[in-house]
Amino acid sequence: MKNYDALVIGAGISGIQTALDLAEQGFKVLMIDKKKSTGGVMIQLSKVFPTLDCASCITTPKMSEASNHPNIETWTLSEVTSISENNGSYVVNILKHPRYVDLVKCTGCGICEEVCPVIVEDEYNEYYGIRKAVGVPFGTAIPQKAVLEPEYCIFCGACAKKCPTQAIEYDQEPENIEVKVKAVIVATGFEQTPIKEEYGGGRYKNVINALTMERLLAPTSPFGGVFRPGDGKNPYSIAYIQCAGSRDASIGVPYCSRVCCMFAVKQAMLLCGAAPLADITIYYMDIRAFGKRYEEFFQEAREMGINFVKGKVAKIEELENGNLKLRVEVQEEEDYGVKEIEHELVVLSSGMLPAWKPEKVREILPLEIHKYGFIKSLQPHVNPSQTNLDGIFVSGTAMAPMDIVDSIYSGSTAAMKAALYIKKIKE
Amino acid sequence: MSEKVKIGVYVCHCGFNIAEMVDVKKVAEVLGKEEDVEVAKDFIFMCSDAGQKMIENDIKEKGINRVIVASCSPLLHEKTFQGVLERAGLNKFLFEHINIREQVSWVSKNKESATEKAIRLIRGGIAKIRKQQALEPILKKVTKSVAVIGGGVAGLISAKNLGEMGVDVTLIEKSPFIGGMVARWDKLFPNDENAQDIVRKLIEEVKDNKHIRILTNSQIVGGKGSLGGYSVTIETISRGIKRLPENIENILSSCPIEIDSPESFGLEKRKIVYKPEYICYPEEYAIDWDNLSDAKELEKYKKWVKESNLEEKFELEKTVTKEEINVGAIIFATGFEPYEPYEGEYGWKKHPNVVTLPQLIEILKRVDKNQTHFVYNGKEIKSVAFIHCVGSRQIEGEDIPGPDGKLNTYCSRYCCNATIHTANELKKLYPNLHVYEFYRDIRTYGLDDEDMYTKASKNDVIFLRFNNEYKPEVQILENEKYNFVISVKDQLSYYEEVDIPADMVVLSVGMVPPQIDDLVSIFTVSRGNDGFLLEAHPKLKPVETSSGIFLAGTAQGPMNASEAAAGATAAAVKVAAVVSKDELALSPFIARVDITKCDATGKCVEVCEYNAIEVTEVEVEKGKVERKAQVNPTLCVGGGTCVSACPNQAIRIVGWTNEQIEDMITAMIKEVKE
Amino acid sequence: MQQNAKRQKIKTKKILIITTNDISYLGADTAGQQHLKYSEDALIIRVPDPVIFPPDFYVRTLEKGFGGIIVASAGDESPFLNSHARLAKNIDAAYKIMNEKGIDTKRLVLTAICSICAGSFIKAVNNMTKYLDSVHEQE
């Protein structure tokens, strides 16, 4: 059985930070992620507030540093199936899904993708772009290696034939690997809230989630720019609906998701460049620009002419031409009361839910869960990464909604606590 | 080094970011023809694994021995690409990063000229790197101990974590007591945790840790060195108590010197010999020398001590001791101060019932909890109005700049939560009290924070929303039922002008940075526009600064206690990584003297602010000793004042020689032809 | 001022902007992040601190063909103590030589740019561009 000092579950920005900070102190770390690449949600973003740095420019160096670090081993397509305590250590069973591509042989040349006849919707582009059943997940993915997906593959053999290094292996099997670790850091991140029934429940083509807009705004946009998914038209009037999946007890998300105000402001600013002719309206309850330089960022957006309208959107109706009719309770000086307003594209500032569902977590670990489903921090004021279990720590949005800066702080915090714990165990 | 120079030029598209405005293919093509350029390539994302591999392979297979990457700002990826060189076995300083995104594509309008500009810049890079030498970092021995400045929760948490890691820590607190601001609160938002308990436990853990030494009444007054090794001078002021008199409270009642107590935010008076009522350490009386700095006051104090026969007990004058300690890293955890409103701001200083939020928290600590009515200054308070964002989120043209001429444009982050939390507390104590909140946006962003807001609404706290342009106006009433009437154009009720009667106005004041100019200049730490200490990069290096100092807690900007804890722990883990190493690799970019040109004029010694260069006897040849300038590599910061001061052109900054830059300029101005 | 010395013509409208590694270079980056536009003739280089250049360096650079030079010092934000004051002395000395050689002193500007001073950075570049445009027209 292989031994590590720490296991980091989830290789988003917070998990990567934890792994790096532990590795820098000489601890041996295993970092796993269920996805094909490390980087989490951040690697999907276009640019990040409030500096407007390109997201991948900040993420890729950290991803690359982690994957090259002598003290870090990274496994993608991997999930934990059980964790049990054993004499102050944890024995962890990890299910490594087959990649059907030999990681060592594959050079990431992309020939397999070229020859594959099967077209698949691309999850990296929030299912708006396309890719093939085999190929390197995306340009900045780590590892830069192809993955073959059997659920789409028709086993035509084209890729295996053309692969210059014979890296395609149809017969790979899932592996169950047992490892022994001293500490575990849960950094499993978040997912977006689903689209509410009042907003079409996902049926309206031109009502999209904010993460989709991130992809449209990215330099690697699946459409090569910002167009309406419904008909490819340039949208001239874009609406943002804030708190679209948050601050709403009726959908079980009474809390604030903390980043959606800022990402809406950011996207609106980016749209000023990407869709210069579009009017942008943000319907909001409160603009929560609380972080360092966030308020200034928000004020800049106001100066740029982005239209902030205080108002709650009760309902969206799809019109025949694909436009959307919003029923809004507006609270603006010139305009007060319930209005019906038409827009060509609606972006939902979706909220955050924990990615690792409480019931799944409980199958594996008796972790205390916050009433809103995130992993509970027991000492928020002194030691935010502390869970109810010794040697198990939590980091990033697995603990609560937070932005990248706070996720990075959180990742470092978990690393410090894990380091102290591992040191104590070793003594 | 006679190896032939073989330069590889790599031009990045950065998706469209660069390729849209710069003809990257042409750039690569033109530069491929430059002298010494072996390969010139373009690629969609040079920073991706594939891009990095491409460079690595060229170094290994084509013998490239100088690398230029033209992409985004070196701030983002210089390290990344240096890593590629290292992995390929090439000295990482044989690399030059040219910024054709932030400084070309994003700032240009014309593709042709932008392309030409990129070519010129890269040509400059080629000229520079041609003369670049392989450099080795200067190894510096690490002093395995740490100084933490500031004894609030952030400082305590940084110290605690490092102490538990086995690192020796000196915790330096300016005031006579550690505990910081949190020690002064009662219940903390969002979950009513007891602040006193939290700080008590932290203090216990810190004072019981044998690796941590606590110095109160202490400040750093001098320091030199850099990350890995500093020597700092600490000045400690005596507490002034020789032996504590038994009946201290009695004795103090005769003390004639009383001041507005800063511990109660000026609500109460206290003697010049004091101990806070809240949790603190050491739990021993101290003399408030700061408030005896006036000679007359000091005389008054001395007279009292002498007349009361207390000379055995109290010192007549403070004694100052200095000590020097050596540390490997320094954490600034100097915290914040509550914003002080200007006179007349919402009635501040015009009526005793206009108080700040910290003051209200103090008032609530003191109220008789058995009373069913809220009584303050002897009068029942029936209605309380909170005003948010006082001293925060200021906008040019709409707000009055502070004494330094600056606006506090930032949001103070903690105050919406603290205000609502306190409003709920008031409603819990006095269900019939009317509570109003005048706000701009409610920022209850934390996982449990929105619940407080919902609860406040359920508790019948009335929220009124104002636009910064039309701030609420506080009018003081004389001899009427209420002390104040506050008028506001309320956005939540059709922008109607509403008048709210109140007996108390509470100003939710923001956070401002403390006065630490001296400290900042000793260690040359940068500050942002907001006056708080500035991190090197908010995401890549959030608790590090460009000068090597680490930041913890609100010294860096507004945060609540839990965020300050995360910041402090993050700082600790970075510092732990530094002091766990025996040696630190320092930048090789420092001054170097060409002793064949030096004739010991000493001009360089005159201009160096870091005492990093001196003229001494140097063995120039075997057996031949002459006076020459010599650089101390651990002190030299590579700023280069000495370079232009030297009349003989004998000093250069390694890696940035004037000759290299002259070559760059010649190369950049050269005509660009197809 | 020695107005009578033969006035040297400018050869190009190229501007050399000398920034500092730690501060003013970031100021230029900030302008980029905000996508503020300025002349493509402006070429930025970075050094630890422009104080490394002796006065004659500036004159030589203009003689090599640059129309103007902006020395973007870090001002008070400089991590190097007192470097700005010493830099200012060097620039003064450069002005003296320029006057002697009949080079318009407007072609060399010393300014302080902080790491987020996108606005002042742009202003400095635009002023120099405007100046060079105007002399270029005259010549």
Ligand SMILES: Cc1cc2nc3c(=O)[nH]c(=O)nc-3n(C[C@H](O)[C@H](O)[C@H](O)COP(=O)(O)OP(=O)(O)OC[C@H]3O[C@@H](n4cnc5c(N)ncnc54)[C@H](O)[C@@H]3O)c2cc1C
């Ligand atoms: C539309 C949008 C725009 C945003 N824009 C910004 C911005 O501009 N600036 C900013 O600061 N923040 C922004 N954010 C927030 C930012 O995305 C998050 O703060 C950040 O990504 C959180 O990182 P994380 O590591 O906690 O989680 P994640 O990024 O979610 O990473 C978690 C990782 O764990 C893996 N994982 C999950 N469950 C398991 C499991 N059971 N086993 C193994 N692996 C698992 C996932 O695959 C994932 O890779 C934005 C968010 C959204 C939705």
Ligand SMILES: Cc1cc2nc3c(=O)[nH]c(=O)nc-3n(C[C@H](O)[C@H](O)[C@H](O)COP(=O)(O)OP(=O)(O)OC[C@H]3O[C@@H](n4cnc5c(N)ncnc54)[C@H](O)[C@@H]3O)c2cc1C
């Ligand atoms: C009214 C109010 C209510 C609040 N309520 C809550 C709440 O309910 N929940 C919550 O989470 N947060 C709350 N906060 C926020 C909380 O107080 C801060 O997050 C916390 O105090 C930050 O801790 P710190 O250590 O960074 O700074 P501080 O507490 O300010 O400590 C800094 C310390 O550094 C010392 N120092 C300063 N300069 C020097 C120097 N030059 N040399 C040596 N020492 C120096 C100071 O004396 C002080 O002891 C509240 C804040 C306010 C203003």
Ligand code: SF4
């Ligand atoms: S961050 Fe803004 S949009 Fe998101 S839930 Fe909070 S208030 Fe709503």
Ligand code: SF4
């Ligand atoms: S936290 Fe609330 S009260 Fe404080 S400055 Fe921000 S918006 Fe204003």
